[in-house]
Amino acid sequence: MSRGHTHLAGFEPLLDILRCPQTGSPLILTSRMELEAAAAGVPSQSVPAAAVGALVSPGSSRAYPILGQVISFLEDDVLRLSAAVEGPGREQTAEAAIKRDVKRWYDEFGWKRTQNGQYGDTALFSQLGNSAHGFYEMASHLSILHRFMGGEFLLDAASGAIPHPEYLAYGWFYRYRVCVDFSLTALQQAAATLGDRGFYCMADICRLPFRDGVFDGVVSGYTIQHVPASSQAQALAELYRVLGPGQVCCILTDARPARLRPAVARLARMTRRRVRPRVETSRTPSTGSSAPPPSRLYGHAPTARWWRRQLSTLGCRYSVKALRILAKDEFESCFGNSLGAARRLRVLETTLPRALASYSRYLLVEMSKREESRR
Numbered sequence: 001m002s003r004g005h006t007h008l009a010g011f012e013p014l015l016d017i018l019r020c021p022q023t024g025s026p027l028i029l030t031s032r033m034e035l036e037a038a039a040a041g042v043p044s045q046s047v048p049a050a051a052v053g054a055l056v057s058p059g060s061s062r063a064y065p066i067l068g069q070v071i072s073f074l075e076d077d078v079l080r081l082s083a084a085v086e087g088p089g090r091e092q093t094a095e096a097a098i099k100r101d102v103k104r105w106y107d108e109f110g111w112k113r114t115q116n117g118q119y120g121d122t123a124l125f126s127q128l129g130n131s132a133h134g135f136y137e138m139a140s141h142l143s144i145l146h147r148f149m150g151g152e153f154l155l156d157a158a159s160g161a162i163p164h165p166e167y168l169a170y171g172w173f174y175r176y177r178v179c180v181d182f183s184l185t186a187l188q189q190a191a192a193t194l195g196d197r198g199f200y201c202m203a204d205i206c207r208l209p210f211r212d213g214v215f216d217g218v219v220s221g222y223t224i225q226h227v228p229a230s231s232q233a234q235a236l237a238e239l240y241r242v243l244g245p246g247q248v249c250c251i252l253t254d255a256r257p258a259r260l261r262p263a264v265a266r267l268a269r270m271t272r273r274r275v276r277p278r279v280e281t282s283r284t285p286s287t288g289s290s291a292p293p294p295s296r297l298y299g300h301a302p303t304a305r306w307w308r309r310q311l312s313t314l315g316c317r318y319s320v321k322a323l324r325i326l327a328k329d330e331f332e333s334c335f336g337n338s339l340g341a342a343r344r345l346r347v348l349e350t351t352l353p354r355a356l357a358s359y360s361r362y363l364l365v366e367m368s369k370r371e372e373s374r375r
Helices: 003-009 032-039 094-110 120-125 132-142 165-169 184-197 229-242 261-269 304-314 328-335 339-351
Strands: 028-031 051-057 062-067 070-072 151-157 174-181 198-202 217-221 248-254 317-324 362-368
Touching (some): 003 051, 028 032, 032 062, 184 198, 217 229, 229 304, 304 362, 317 339
Parallel strands (some): 070 198, 151 217, 174 198, 217 248
Antiparallel strands (some): 028 051, 062 070, 248 362, 317 362
């Protein structure tokens, strides 16, 4: 077997769960040589230099190129294998423009490393180094670890570069972690971390390239808020569609808190006991790099009420809980670097998760598919 075919053979376990995102039909693994021959008869159609092969939908004559370890299911990258197939056009809608801007933000900044070695996204929104807030954030992420009890495939929807060690733990007991993201940069970084234990698909979370009910677990971290507001319900429905019967999907997400949230912030301050003096922090943390983000990152965070309403339409078992009451700048402004305050906040959040959901800055949304949904 040639080296190219040996590389392609590594994608065979994924074929059982894939489908064409456009037609829903099965896909066939094709080598670069076969792809070039099939595309030769189509005017102005060329195979990208980085493509080692493709997944082909015979019914639609569409090919999704395999770029090293990454399969691209994005419409802009589709290859036509028939002159009768309309070429991928640039969709001119407000939603498409938002998605392109988000992809560009992460490709050019979010999943590039800054001068201090951190990813741009992590430096802006998460925690640098060891600190009380770092403990607070990590403890919230680890609180869902027991949900991922193992199986064949774990879907990491909008995986990013898998920047935190606790994120890696979610996939410990699965044979394969399937990483999906808009950003090629993110998936290349994820592949450098996971290697052969992962599959990497560049795809739209609103149109996943997977068959119904094939995943033994689904996790999506801080993703839905970056999907256009008009498409967020569709993204949620897609995550539920691919979730296996009896399995659990965990969504970590930004939230738009209720108007009474200042009262909860005051309650959080009451947990303070002999903390260090208040520390003023900038609302725009330093990224450790002289290069600013290429643009403002789109975000539309739904409320806890929105989540409950959408989940009820899916007919699933679900819960909407507080993940973290406070954002990074709020925590540091209130408590500085107090580890004791971080611990007490976590006790509060785990004691009253549903009651605090409407007032929290971040939510944990869980949904499970009923066993009777098995086909």
